[in-house]
Amino acid sequence: MHNPSPESAPSNGLAFLMKNRVYHALSEIGDAFRLLAETIFQIFRPPLQFDLLMKQLLFIGFNSLSVVLVSGFFTGMVLGIQGYVQLKPYAVEGSVAQFVSISVVKELGPMITAFVLSGRIGASITAELSTMKVTEQIDALEVMGTNPVKYLVVPRFLACSIMLPILTIFSTFAGIFGGYVAVVSLFSFNGDFYILQVQKHLYVGSVLISLIKATSFGMAIAAVGCYKGFSISTAGGAEGVGTATTGSAVISLVTILVLDFVLNHILFNILGLK
Amino acid sequence: MPKTIFMISIKNVRKAFGEKKVLNGLDLEIPRGETLVIMGRSGCGKSVLLKIIAGLLPVDTGQVWVDGTEITKLKRKPLNEIRRKIGMLFQSAALFDSMTVAENIAFMLDQHTDLSQQEVRKIVDEKLKLVDLQGVQELRPAQLSGGMRKRVGLARALAFNPEIILYDEPTTGLDPVTCTEINELMRDLNQKLEVTSVVVTHDMHSAFSVGTLMVMLYEGKQIAYGTPDDLINEDNPVLQQFILFGAPDQILNIDNPTLKQFTGRNTE
Numbered sequence: 001m002h003n004p005s006p007e008s009a010p011s012n013g014l015a016f017l018m019k020n021r022v023y024h025a026l027s028e029i030g031d032a033f034r035l036l037a038e039t040i041f042q043i044f045r046p047p048l049q050f051d052l053l054m055k056q057l058l059f060i061g062f063n064s065l066s067v068v069l070v071s072g073f074f075t076g077m078v079l080g081i082q083g084y085v086q087l088k089p090y091a092v093e094g095s096v097a098q099f100v101s102i103s104v105v106k107e108l109g110p111m112i113t114a115f116v117l118s119g120r121i122g123a124s125i126t127a128e129l130s131t132m133k134v135t136e137q138i139d140a141l142e143v144m145g146t147n148p149v150k151y152l153v154v155p156r157f158l159a160c161s162i163m164l165p166i167l168t169i170f171s172t173f174a175g176i177f178g179g180y181v182a183v184v185s186l187f188s189f190n191g192d193f194y195i196l197q198v199q200k201h202l203y204v205g206s207v208l209i210s211l212i213k214a215t216s217f218g219m220a221i222a223a224v225g226c227y228k229g230f231s232i233s234t235a236g237g238a239e240g241v242g243t244a245t246t247g248s249a250v251i252s253l254v255t256i257l258v259l260d261f262v263l264n265h266i267l268f269n270i271l272g273l274k
Numbered sequence: 275m276p277k278t279i280f281m282i283s284i285k286n287v288r289k290a291f292g293e294k295k296v297l298n299g300l301d302l303e304i305p306r307g308e309t310l311v312i313m314g315r316s317g318c319g320k321s322v323l324l325k326i327i328a329g330l331l332p333v334d335t336g337q338v339w340v341d342g343t344e345i346t347k348l349k350r351k352p353l354n355e356i357r358r359k360i361g362m363l364f365q366s367a368a369l370f371d372s373m374t375v376a377e378n379i380a381f382m383l384d385q386h387t388d389l390s391q392q393e394v395r396k397i398v399d400e401k402l403k404l405v406d407l408q409g410v411q412e413l414r415p416a417q418l419s420g421g422m423r424k425r426v427g428l429a430r431a432l433a434f435n436p437e438i439i440l441y442d443e444p445t446t447g448l449d450p451v452t453c454t455e456i457n458e459l460m461r462d463l464n465q466k467l468e469v470t471s472v473v474v475t476h477d478m479h480s481a482f483s484v485g486t487l488m489v490m491l492y493e494g495k496q497i498a499y500g501t502p503d504d505l506i507n508e509d510n511p512v513l514q515q516f517i518l519f520g521a522p523d524q525i526l527n528i529d530n531p532t533l534k535q536f537t538g539r540n541t542e
Binding site for chain 1 (some may be wrong): 325328329330350354355357359360361362364365366368369370371381384385386434
């Protein structure tokens with residue numbers, strides 16, 4: 001019988017471990033996309049329960065508005081200070097409004113809103129659904145002839161996809177206003193000139209890009225949150241709920257970053273939007 | 275379609291989770307109107323079998339017939355039609371935390387019927403009365419005791435007037451007095467409503483109290499099946515050992531040599 005050499009045994013073990021990890025990750029991605037496909041299929045299958053959708057819209061919008069406004073405002077302030085300080089040596093500090101508005105509209109508005117919602121709403125969706133799974137409430141739905149994807153996932157997926165662009169608009173305005181407050185109060189920048197510059201450089205195309213990104217991030221947050229909630233084992237218990245919730249927040253953040261790169265590449269590089 | 279003698283038929287069902295074989299070619303038939311108690315040690319596949327009957331878990335191989343329909347290959351829609359004949363009481367009651375007691379019981383009616391709010395409320399009150407609970411309609415599940423949660427779970431299972439009731443460990447985690455009350459309630463309901471019931475338990479008091487038929491599972495197969503009297507007189511060491519450690523005293527006093535061997539009462 002062939003005995004593996006002492007050197008090869010650990011490397012074989014490592015290879016086996018990595019193979020298992022990759023297999024597990026690919027299998028999870030496959031399952032997540034299957035849930036996403038089922039969700040999209042169920043959206044177009046009547047009846048759509050508007051009461052459930054309204055409840056989720058209110059929950060996501062109402063609970064997140066203040067934190068989104070504050071995050072957007074301070075991000076805009078930081079951008080205002082950084083922009084002014086970095087541009088001043090080149091004597092182009094007058095472009096600070098353009099710098100703030102383009103950064104906030106095209107990138108940071110949707111991104112900050114998505115980050116806030118992934119930690120707040122994505123994790124909350126996972127915690128709620130995984131608790132329902134562990135306490136057999138999802139099995140109970142099934143036995144009572146109700147499709148859990150239609151009843152639980154569809155309203156959350158739609159609400160995230162609708163509310164994220166709306167919250168992004170608020171966050172973007174807060175960001176631009178934050179930049180205004182920072183440069184006007186700290187550097188005595190001309191406020192009217194700031195507003196004029198913002199109006200001049202705020203294109204419909206830029207807003208559209210922002211909304212496309214926000215909608216995609218909303219779908220990603222809901223899909224990850226629901227998948228992590230559903231994928232927990234019934235025997236997982238409280239520890240499983242905790243692990244799933246943390247995992248959901250981390251995966252959401254990584255997914256948003258990857259998705260942002262892909263969307264930037266498609267929108268700016270391939271489609272040539274500005 | 276003519277009604278079959280058996281409400282539920284399990285034919286050569288196998289189910290494994292990874293390497294662990296849980297059900298290993300199980301055959302089981304449950305006649306209409308009977309209350310079958312499924313017994314067996316923890317992890318022997320009792321709850322898995324119940325979930326397979328409810329269509330919650332797929333089988334690896336084999337067939338499951340519910341009221342004359344083979345359900346293992348059914349798509350969701352026809353399976354949901356069959357599920358409307360089934361009410362299930364879960365081990366943890368599985369009440370929806372976000373809803374009141376009344377909303378929990380009304381859930382299936384709201385989802386699948388066009389009944390008015392008054393009609394639904396009337397049914398909710400009726401079902402609560404059936405399980406000896408009243409005045410709890412507006413409470414949340416978190417405000418209920420363990421026994422009350424089980425009763426509400428049972429009322430919810432009865433809301434759609436099922437022909438089959440599945441009980442998953444109905445007395446687990448309850449004090450002896452509440453256990454007895456739940457046993458009496460199950461027995462009364464099974465007689466009053468003339469339903470077919472399947473009870474998974476390893477509580478021998480409960481098993482002998484409610485069962486009209488019993489089956490013992492061991493290593494994924496049935497090793498004994500019959501009426502409670504049949505099982506007591508069965509000459510099977512695994513079964514008798516199981517009964518010995520949980521059965522009421524009056525049952526342990528009967529004249530069965532195998533049972534006596536375990537109890538040490540073989541004085542002859």
